[in-house]
Amino acid sequence: MIEIKQLRIDKIILFLMADNWQDNIKNAPRAPGVYLMRNADGKVIYAGKAKDLGSRTRAYVNRTDKRCMAPFLTSRIGAVEFIVTKTEKEALILENNLIKEHRPKYNVNLRDDKTYFSIRIDLKQAFPRFQLVRQVKKDGARYFGPYTSSSAAKETLHFIQPIFPLRTCGDGELKNRSRRPCLEYQLRRCMAPCASKVDKYVYNAMVQDAISFLEGKEKGLLADLYSRMKTAAERLCFEEAAILRDRISAIEKTLEKQQIVSTTFKDQDVFGLYREDNQTQICLLNVVKGKLLGKKSFPLIALPNASEEILSSLIVQYYDGNVFIPGGIILPCPLKDKAVIVEWLTEKRGKSVALHVPQKGRLMDLLMMANRNAENAFVAERQDGGNIGKAIALLAEKLQLKNVPQRMECFDISNVSGKYAVGSLVAFADGRPVKEGYRRFRIKTIPDMDDYGMMREVLRRRYEKKENLPDLVVVDGGKGQIGVAVALLKDLEITGVDVIGLAKEDRTSPPAFLNRKEDRVYLYGRKEPVYLSRWPQSLFLLQRLRDEAHRFALSYHHKLKEKQDFHSLLDEITGIGIARKKDLLAHFGDIKKITSASIEDLQKVKGIGKELGALIITSLNKSNIGA
Numbered sequence: 001m002i003e004i005k006q007l008r009i010d011k012i013i014l015f016l017m018a019d020n021w022q023d024n025i026k027n028a029p030r031a032p033g034v035y036l037m038r039n040a041d042g043k044v045i046y047a048g049k050a051k052d053l054g055s056r057t058r059a060y061v062n063r064t065d066k067r068c069m070a071p072f073l074t075s076r077i078g079a080v081e082f083i084v085t086k087t088e089k090e091a092l093i094l095e096n097n098l099i100k101e102h103r104p105k106y107n108v109n110l111r112d113d114k115t116y117f118s119i120r121i122d123l124k125q126a127f128p129r130f131q132l133v134r135q136v137k138k139d140g141a142r143y144f145g146p147y148t149s150s151s152a153a154k155e156t157l158h159f160i161q162p163i164f165p166l167r168t169c170g171d172g173e174l175k176n177r178s179r180r181p182c183l184e185y186q187l188r189r190c191m192a193p194c195a196s197k198v199d200k201y202v203y204n205a206m207v208q209d210a211i212s213f214l215e216g217k218e219k220g221l222l223a224d225l226y227s228r229m230k231t232a233a234e235r236l237c238f239e240e241a242a243i244l245r246d247r248i249s250a251i252e253k254t255l256e257k258q259q260i261v262s263t264t265f266k267d268q269d270v271f272g273l274y275r276e277d278n279q280t281q282i283c284l285l286n287v288v289k290g291k292l293l294g295k296k297s298f299p300l301i302a303l304p305n306a307s308e309e310i311l312s313s314l315i316v317q318y319y320d321g322n323v324f325i326p327g328g329i330i331l332p333c334p335l336k337d338k339a340v341i342v343e344w345l346t347e348k349r350g351k352s353v354a355l356h357v358p359q360k361g362r363l364m365d366l367l368m369m370a371n372r373n374a375e376n377a378f379v380a381e382r383q384d385g386g387n388i389g390k391a392i393a394l395l396a397e398k399l400q401l402k403n404v405p406q407r408m409e410c411f412d413i414s415n416v417s418g419k420y421a422v423g424s425l426v427a428f429a430d431g432r433p434v435k436e437g438y439r440r441f442r443i444k445t446i447p448d449m450d451d452y453g454m455m456r457e458v459l460r461r462r463y464e465k466k467e468n469l470p471d472l473v474v475v476d477g478g479k480g481q482i483g484v485a486v487a488l489l490k491d492l493e494i495t496g497v498d499v500i501g502l503a504k505e506d507r508t509s510p511p512a513f514l515n516r517k518e519d520r521v522y523l524y525g526r527k528e529p530v531y532l533s534r535w536p537q538s539l540f541l542l543q544r545l546r547d548e549a550h551r552f553a554l555s556y557h558h559k560l561k562e563k564q565d566f567h568s569l570l571d572e573i574t575g576i577g578i579a580r581k582k583d584l585l586a587h588f589g590d591i592k593k594i595t596s597a598s599i600e601d602l603q604k605v606k607g608i609g610k611e612l613g614a615l616i617i618t619s620l621n622k623s624n625i626g627a
Contacts, residue, residue, distance in 0.1 A: 040078035117153035118145035267326035272370025388431030405472035423458035424553035
């Protein structure tokens with residue numbers, strides 16, 4: 001991975017929000033680079049790249065960014081940082097590095113930092129053997145892979161071992177065993193070089209055959225084996241010929257199991273995508289020399305970002321790791337930054353790389369196969385693998401709840417410095433959303449930035465009638481929010497309802513075995529949170545509930561803010577709709593000029609007659625706009 005310090009960064013510009021962060025963004029540099037959005041606490045919540053930082057970030061201010069994630073960002077920005085680079089490619093690399101460094105909440109984060117398995121063989125040894133390794137070293141050995149999953153690498157060795165019975169023991173065992181071979185020899189899975197059952201020439205010929213097989217040279221290998229079998233038979237070495245015959249048969253049977261999916265016999269990666277609402281599942285199929293040899297399902301991505309943005313970020317993070325880059329990559333949708341990604345992949349691979357979005361033919365068949373695998377993975381993750389009934393039962397057990405939480409209600413608060421404050425309630429029954437139980441609350445009694453007070457108001461308005469009470473109340477937050485909820489229910493004399501909080505770890509030094517950003521469950525009266533990472537189905541259910549409450553609150557908050565931002569006194573005049581308001585403002589420029597205009601001037605605007613013109617003047621003068 002290219003380190004940040006190796007990039008040619010021109011300069012770093014930091015703009016703090018002060019009273020109006022929009023004005024600061026208007027001064028963004030007109031150059032390629034990366035922008036970092038931070039919240040009020042200085043934490044990076046989003047990292048993005050752009051060919052023109054000024055144009056890209058002004059879309060947030062001008063509301064021309066139509067992505068559904070834009071409201072998430074604009075309501076949470078506390079500071080904006082720009083890092084200018086020389087080229088778009090350097091911006092792409094820098095963005096990837098910064099995402100890995102800061103793990104922003106609203107970026108796709110692959111969280112797949114492990115290295116992948118490769119198959120290693122050291123030809124300098126007297127009797128080489130295959131090994132599974134995670135780290136590729138410059139030690140003169142041959143490496144095959146890396147494989148996208150450990151199962152794919154182990155399956156490859158599983159195929160090879162019976163066909164090419166090379167030793168599997170370590171170097172120490174090879175040296176210390178001198179007389180009796182091990183059980184592998186009896187099973188015909190090893191030629192027992194440790195007991196001198198095979199000479200170096202025959203063993204090394206076997207090694208070369210195995211390497212040819214891994215390199216995909218099956219046709220040449222089979223032709224060579226047929227020739228050697230015929231020669232052995234002509235020399236009356238029937239035992240040797242029989243061994244070669246069995247090896248040929250085993251290779252042919254193995255090849256039959258490998259489905260030919262491409263007649264081009266090229267190496268290709270095929271990305272399939274399946275999406276429901278803000279949940280995106282991506283699956284990768286590895287096609288090697290026309291054969292489908294592996295599949296990898298990425299973790300479920302829960303973000304409102306556009307599919308092409310999710311795919312673009314995932315591709316960069318995936319290929320930045322220790323993985324093989326093929327000459328062809330098949331995608332389910334076009335990427336806006338295709339050119340710069342192709343340039344970067346080509347540089348990493350050392351050969352040209354092409355990105356395809358097929359519309360028909362064999363490549364389209366491959367893409368549809370990948371999409372079906374993505375859908376199957378999604379279903380397995382969310383339904384079969386989730387096993388909602390088991391997840392609910394585990395919640396009751398692991399959190400020691402009084403009730404099995406068949407009905408759960410979750411609350412969230414959304415505001416910007418106390419303005420446009422709203423609350424949301426979402427309800428789940430048997431692990432599934434109950435839309436008729438959803439409610440939105442506009443905060444009425446809390447004028448200042450008081451999250452606890454806002455939470456108390458929302459809870460009171462929901463439960464004061466004591467109707468259709470849930471088994472479990474979930475609040476987005478920690479001990480403070482739980483205390484508010486428990487106290488409110490006690491004041492209302494409501495009993496038998498469990499209360500928990502779901503929040504990120506707030507300690508600076510959590511235990512070493514925990515992810516610092518992992519969701520924790522907080523219980524009333526318990527000092528330490530409960531960690532549900534060992535029961536992912538239960539944790540996922542709570543996260544889904546919390547995320548839905550957050551989405552519901554934020555959408556209402558954005559709607560109120562947008563309505564207020566575009567509100568004017570013209571909206572209060574009967575007969576003035578959106579179209580006529582736009583025409584009036586376009587003609588006169590602002591409200592003051594409309595107020596000072598005569599009826600004749602107003603009639604010059606399309607749709608404004610004498611009576612409506614008089615009503616406009618009367619209504620605006622009553623408001624003393626011109627004063």
